[in-house]
Amino acid sequence: MDAAETLSSSLEMSGKDGNRKREKSWDEAAMKAAAGAFLSGEMSARGAALKYKIPSSTLRRRLMKIIYANPERNVASSRIGRRRIFTDEQERELINFLNKVERMSFGMNRKQCRVLVYWFAESQGIPHHFSRSTKMAGTAWFKEFTERHNFHLGITRGARGPTRHFRAGLGLAAVKQFFDILGEVREEKKLTACRIYHAISMGFSTFPIREQEDASANGSNPTPDSSSIEGGRSVSVLCCASATGDFIPPFLVYPGRKLNIEFLMQSPPGSSVVLEETGSLTEIVFTAFLGHYVDHVGSSPDTPTLLLVDNQPILVSPAVIDFAQRHGIILMGFPSSVPYKLQPLSLTFVEVFRSFFVQVLDISSLSHPESRVAESELAGLFGYAFLSAAVPENVVQGFKNCGIEPFNPEFYRNISEEH
Template identity: 30%
Template sequence: MGNNYIRKTNRQKWSEADMLQAIDAVRAKRMGWLKATKMYNVPFGTLRRRVNNMNKRVKGTQKGMGTSTTIPLEAEQEIVNHILDLESRLFGVTALELRQLAFKIATERGYSHKFNTEKQLAGWDWLSGFRRRHPEISLRAPEATSAARAKGFNKVQVKKFFDLLTDTITNENIPTSRIYNMDESALTTVHKPPRVFARKGKKQVGALTSGERGQHVTVVACMSSGGRFIPPALIFPRKNYKAEYFDGCPPETLGLCYETGYMVSDLFSKWMDHFINHVKPSKEEKVLLIVDGHSSHKSLNALEKAKEHGIVLLCLPAHCTHRLQPLDVPFFGPLETYFNAACALWMKNHVGRTITLYQISGLFCV
């Protein structure tokens, strides 16, 4: 049967509610076959089969037309449950593995099938029909998750962190509006092009970028639970500071330079001064600063500075930041999207040129 089959008859137009009433009436002997057929507008033969449980494929008031599925619906539901269980454990089933599983089940359980016995695979038509019959599952592109993260992110670890968070807020008497989260992410000179319209069926669609591999600039963002943003910091992969690197940045942006372009202990100490200057914490009005477990956040200089100015540092659990880091979804996700769009527009408006580190600061605040 083709994937785009269109029904050519009006069979099984009866409603399941009417069929249920007709079955109950006949079984209770309130009326005969013909009277129940006319009163509830259901087919005579269908009513008899349902009352006498003669239909092998469907029971009661269920509808079912055409040939039966290769694998019974009950067995298909077992496959669905198996797929969802494996996905929850980060071992998702691919389309090829699903076809192999269907062949194995059909063979071992003796179901009549026309699958490919040479390759031991169910066909693409079966897979298409399986997906239509079970819309609760869909083919998705998974996010790569390391084994360490999979093991580290668990109920015990998460509960321990939130218990510690609650105790810290209560014991230090910190208002919810003075809870801050700080995180870093990178912007690269080689952007990810957005989707474009192209001729249907074309094998490859291209879009210009600045190169195969680019340089990056680290963005340091910090915001409070009350929605207050601290002016960002940008770390350029340079030894010496130059003011032109930061032309076009948001007001009071902290400009930093380091050879690798990544956060290190000395830069985090400078960022702490930047944070203190804008938040004005004190031992009388403490603030809670939630950071990840990067080594640069644990230097003695930074810890002493935090203690001196009434900053309570709280570290997220190891290997859990992919789920617990607050800034990932509301800030860095949209930032990456709009930054890529700004880069694509810049490339269109500057034909023949490429994006360098000098353009990143301007594109960052577009």
Template identity: 30%
Template sequence: MPTNYKRKSNRQSWTAQQLEQAIKAVKSGSPVKTAARSYAIPRSTLIRHLTSSTVSTRLGPIDSVFNSQQEEELVKHLLDLEKKFYGITMTNVRKLAFDLAEKNGLPHPFNKSTKIAGKAWLSNFLKRNPKLSFRKPEATSAARARGFNKPAVSAFYDLLEEALKDPKLTPDRVLNADETSVCTVPPKKSKVAALKGKKQLGGITSAERGETATAVMCMSATEQHRPPFFIFLRMRMHEALKKGASRGSKFACNASGYMTVEIFNEWFDHFLEHVKPSEDSPALLIIDGHSSHTKNLAFTEKARANFVKVLVLPPHTSNKLQPLDVSFMASFKTYYAQEVERFLQQNPGIVVSQYDVAELMKPAFIKAATTEIAENGFEKTGIWPFDRNIFSDDDFAPATVTDQPDPEVLREEETFRLHLEGAPSQSTVNRISCEDKEVQVLPEDIMADFAEPDSISTANNPVFEISPSIILPLPKKVTPRENAKQKRQLT
């Protein structure tokens, strides 16, 4: 079957609705010729359908393996897998299609020796379901998938809502701070003009890996962006490192180039210098849970003394809840990479070093520090304007893979199950009733658990007898108790 079939005639240019209307007109007394002309249907076609009991609009001898309802269920299952970060590849989709056809007893032209559907089927399947596509996923750690869950996020919004009740907290006093790495060899490269079909393209860089520094950014829910704070990987500060930096920037250095408790206290002094919180104009600072922030008594006491409320994000949620990560950092790093490329093109033979970082960061910071980016970051996280329902159930879907039930709920369910096991069966109840003896009738909701399959409504049954979720179940981590059982069985 051709992948991109092109019709060679204009046969069946009418729709099923036109055909039904023409048949209805003839049955109402209209001549066949007149009805055929009125609804643009060939007369022979109309006569053929008048003598048959069905209305068919299919061309050709080949049927689709799955009907539209079955394909809709398959698409839904594929999207559910993707929502949980366990999406499957093209090859696995083709294998799943073969298993579905085989286990449901559907006639199909798939290769039974390789046990996989053909590429032509997949291509046509995607055309029939345009909302489905194959994309390269972004790598997301299991900790992030597990950490962004409803209880943790709800607890954060509870604290945020309580803090925002203070009428003195205006949008310009709600701030977010975060660190990011700045390398002399940015990981992003812009596209360049090159010969089409060339296998490998080269682009000049300063080194194989480059030197890394840390920049601390801070922005409010309005357009206000505070000057950056730099941390360099060196033991002594040199004035040349400050060349070309943004006005108001501060600098520090240490043996790791990363944030420490001591340097974070220096940054907080820098923060107080520019924000100037007071009793009449307090500030709310939202930060992540890095140890230099949370295990820092001096910072906590200084924040309390200077009318700064501190709100810490839940672990592994900064990619969703931190405004700087949501809107600012990606744009800033793109602009910084462009500045590095421009520098290398304008200075052939010269490489970017630590002494050029602050100067190259300045234009990138100015481009990224816009009102739109700041407002979008706080709005998309539901911080300002406050919206605790900004995230849907689909956003929390990856966390459900590792959700574990409450042990207390499990104990209650186990007690209820044992109670039901001692209850009389349906047949026993009927027999006792026939003998006119006193019986104990179970509640209707409990009796429903004992109902026969035939008595259950089939309105919600899947269109497949064996659904995709049975062949390829949605991922779910087993409970620790089940793991222990498995270990005992192995031994």
């Protein structure tokens, strides 16, 4: 059997093109004949499509499936009209990259994957035909790519709802996977307690706490709306501490286009303050936080650090991944089924901070009961609450209670018993 017959016979294994409800205007015999004519070199793909009355796009799609599965496809693919983007080696590297990002972030959707494929091609200087306006790989290309490599997106994050997840056995599996990955990273990078960090996002504002929950106990990042901006500033903040109990100075995200200088002056020593129009934790803002993190922690490829973050969209952001790789930051997320019980700062810092902030805000409000706390005072109030709550002993105990440091891979069994 010659090469053309070998390739043509593989057509029978490629399946039908989609699940279209309308009847096809061609049959498999015509498709096989057209593919054979092209692969034998008798005619072009366009010529074969015209002769056998097969839609040109359908024939090309079928041919690419055959060619990708055959070692000689690089020669034939140039005749189809669209060259191959990645080599075999590059595709293997891409698959490993996508698998690693999904595993460390505990879930990734198709759109996020397509964005990462585009970024991979750009970062490697690989010529491609992906859209430069959407900055994503095409849906058709990505579908064929995932089918060729049998790449499936996992379900490790799943929907919220710990009890339902544990009853289904999914939550326990995700938590066990978390500790499996954590153990592998610790062993591979020889990480000690001083190189393991947890970052959590919160929010605070001049709104009375009883009117609006500003400090989120679950570590989620609030996004203030326009009405809250007008009545009082809602500021996002990233707090970060190591397993040895050492806090780095807070990183504050101030909403608006112009920073209040007095707010900056009243912030805790060493704090970084950045402007973001809505005060949200965006890709650009988090990349700036990583710069702040590196300045205080000294992470590098030679001395890598592990940073635990409960923000899945941020973890699969190309800019964040690129910055982290260049500075030796190993980013890792949490399974969504039990986020609170695995996060050291959620257990030992957030509620304590909120309690101090409520107290100091109530006391300050007594001096001007009919108005909100002035922005110039807000950073000072936050600083008092932050420094009061940032107790190293509590954080060390938090890492221990979560089974992260000292490393306790059997911790997930304790969670399962509670459900």
